Structure formats: structure tokens, C-alpha cells
Amino acid sequence: MANIQELKQTFVARFGESEQDIHVFHAPGRVNLIGEHTDYNGGYVFPAALTFGTTLLIRKRDDKGLGLASTNFPTTNVLSVEKVVYDKADDWMNYPKGIVNEILQQGVVFSSGYDLLYHGEIPNGSGLSSSASIEVVTAFALLTLENQPIDTVKIALMAQKSENEFNGVQCGIMDQFAVANGKKDHAILLMCDTLEYDLVPFESGSYKLVIGNTNKRRGLVDSAYNERRSQCEQAVKELQAAHPELTLLGQLSLEQFNASKHLIKDEVVLKRAQHVVEEIDRVLKSMEALKANDLAQFGQLMNGSHDSLRDLYEVTGAELDAMVDAARKVPGVLGARMTGAGFGGCTVSLVHEDSVEQFKEQVGKEYTEKTGLVADFYVCSIGNGVEQLA
Ligand code: ADP
Ligand code: MG
Numbered sequence: 300m301a302n303i304q305e306l307k308q309t310f311v312a313r314f315g316e317s318e319q320d321i322h323v324f325h326a327p328g329r330v331n332l333i334g335e336h337t338d339y340n341g342g343y344v345f346p347a348a349l350t351f352g353t354t355l356l357i358r359k360r361d362d363k364g365l366g367l368a369s370t371n372f373p374t375t376n377v378l379s380v381e382k383v384v385y386d387k388a389d390d391w392m393n394y395p396k397g398i399v400n401e402i403l404q405q406g407v408v409f410s411s412g413y414d415l416l417y418h419g420e421i422p423n424g425s426g427l428s429s430s431a432s433i434e435v436v437t438a439f440a441l442l443t444l445e446n447q448p449i450d451t452v453k454i455a456l457m458a459q460k461s462e463n464e465f466n467g468v469q470c471g472i473m474d475q476f477a478v479a480n481g482k483k484d485h486a487i488l489l490m491c492d493t494l495e496y497d498l499v500p501f502e503s504g505s506y507k508l509v510i511g512n513t514n515k516r517r518g519l520v521d522s523a524y525n526e527r528r529s530q531c532e533q534a535v536k537e538l539q540a541a542h543p544e545l546t547l548l549g550q551l552s553l554e555q556f557n558a559s560k561h562l563i564k565d566e567v568v569l570k571r572a573q574h575v576v577e578e579i580d581r582v583l584k585s586m587e588a589l590k591a592n593d594l595a596q597f598g599q600l601m602n603g604s605h606d607s608l609r610d611l612y613e614v615t616g617a618e619l620d621a622m623v624d625a626a627r628k629v630p631g632v633l634g635a636r637m638t639g640a641g642f643g644g645c646t647v648s649l650v651h652e653d654s655v656e657q658f659k660e661q662v663g664k665e666y667t668e669k670t671g672l673v674a675d676f677y678v679c680s681i682g683n684g685v686e687q688l689a
Pocket of ligand 1: 353369370371372390391392394417418419420421422423424425426427428429430431433
């Protein structure tokens, strides 16, 4: 957790002294435990909020200015809360600006301007959702200080809309939803299509969630993502011969899919669809495993998820595969998989607490030998969604 006293000093050094109070908010990063590439197919995802994330210090100004600073990135200029426009030169500041824009679009007239200082503990661009974290903490803080009603589902939707429209990044709702609605020691079973969700206790006892960062940038992700999406749409079209009402693959059970999959002509399209339907089935099975307190079974399902993403959906890549292979060799590991969109980013493993040190050493070493890259590891606990700290 960030040192708030130090951050307050940084804040005052940056923005000066004032009569107004400095308020402190926090939004986590998130990790998806199982259910990958299911979101846009009307299926389930199962993310959890992390204990580390983005801390925001915020204070009202005497004018309508918008002062933005980050301990992670340089700042350019002071903006205004009355009018915001996207400007590439403003770099990261376009994320908070996008949120101000959403709030303005809702008809809110800001009572004052604000100074904001962010301190992020999430590695950027690694698939742990630092962008959703900065968006959600900004929306929550500004709406709270403007005495607006707080609805964390609406905040998630607002943050997604600003990332999609203001920043031009096509992301689904999972990240913002998990960051806004997470709960300590719970994961979120979320149906991305309807936003129905359930907070499921995730008590891993003597097992720890260990995130491994491949430190490989997710270069291919945009084009491959669009290709996978259109392959899923293609599968739906062909399956409509047997299921005229079908609009998304997630509407079919595994049994229904297997009975009609001969309708899919292209071998690659078939593999993609097979992954999606089996992955949704794995998420449901993982709920049963958790209810039965069977973490070993949960780990097996994590393994199945990765293998399917590697062989059927083909979104893992050499780095994620090398890390997962190394992870599974460590005694005390129940399961290991990639998390996020793929081609780089992070893995998540369920590791016995007595094996964590060995895990970091052995996986780190083998990963570097195979890829030439140096991995980072984060031993995680599941934390709360966005909240006010002070
Ligand atoms: P991810 O969400 O997987 O971490 P993205 O590329 O979607 O990766 O978002 C990362 C971007 O979000 C950063 O490049 C930066 O623009 C912005 N960002 C995230 N955290 C912070 C922070 N603490 N301060 C300033 N900008 C941040
Ligand atoms: Mg992001």
C-alpha cells in the first residue's frame, strides 16, 4: 500500500498549500482467474480485484482548472473541468479527461475545479488493468466530491465508455467491472452480456495466487483480437442452421454445441468456437469446484483453460507458454494459465505458500533461459474494489 503521508507531501509540493482538504481514494488492479475470450461471446468471466492498484489524492481548487499529476508519468499542463477534448500530446491524462468528459455528458456541472495526484502500483500495459483502475478511481472520487449518487456498476460502464469512445481503445466491461465492484477474498462471476454477477468467496487457504509478468509487450493483440471476434461471429452464422435464434456462442451448452458443430466448415473457426464453449463450461465447473472447496480441481481447470488458449484459440505465444510450462513443474503448483487477452502480459498460478520462493526462483530462471526476458512476480491477495480511504 502506498505511503499516504509521503504522497501528501508530493501533492503539496506539486500543487501548493490550500485551505481545502486532500481526499484519498484507491482502486485496485484486477486478474482474471478463468474465462478468457468468453466476454464478447456472451459467456462468463471470473476476475478478482487485487490488493494493489492506483491511489488518488484529490483536492478542490479555487477555480475551474483540472490539475493532473502522476508519480508514474510526467505532466504537461493544467486543464479545465468545464471543457475537455482528447489530445494525443496529453498522453495518460486522456484517461482522467475521458472521465471528466463522461461526467459532463451526464449533465453534472462541477462545483469547482480539482487537483489530482495518482500513484500507481500496477505495471502498465501488462494486462492487470491499470487503465481501468485510473478511470474508475477518478470517476468514483469526482462523483463522491460532487455529491452525486454512487453506483459502482454505472461507474464501470462509464469508465468503459470513456476508454472506448474518448480514448479509442476497444475493451470489454470486465476490467472496469472488477475494479469497481471487487470485494476482499471474493472473485466475481460476471456475465458480461447482461452484467448479472455474483461475488463468490475465493478462500485459497495455504495457496497463494502468484502473478508472473512476462514483460513481453502485447504487440499482436489488436489485430488478433479482431480476427478472433470475427471467427466467433462466423461460427454463430453457421450454427444458426440448427439454432435459428442464436446470436452468441455462449448461448449454447457444450452438449448443444457438440451436437451441431459439424455445421462449421472451416477447421480454424471450429477450433475457436470449441474453445469458447468449453471455456464457458470450465468456468461453471470451477464454481462447483470452489463450492466443494476443491482447489486441486480448480487448478486443473486453470490448466485446461491455458491449454485451450494455446491449442484452440492460439493466443498464448512462446513467452506465456514458457512461463506456464515452468510453473507447472514446481511442486505445490495446482494450476497455471495465461490471464488477459494473450500474446504477452501475465500468467496466474495457484501455488502452495511453502513453494512460493522456489516458484519465483525456478520459474524466473527457466523463463529467462527460454526467452531471454526477465520475469517479475507478484504474490497477490484479493482486495476490495474502488473505495475512499480518507
Ligand atoms: P493495462 O490496462 O493493461 O495496464 P493499458 O495500456 O490499457 O494497460 O493502460 C496503461 C496506461 O494507463 C498507461 O500507459 C497510462 O496512460 C495509464 N495509466 C495507468 N496507470 C497510471 C498512473 N498511475 N498514472 C498515470 N497514468 C496511468
Ligand atoms: Mg487497460
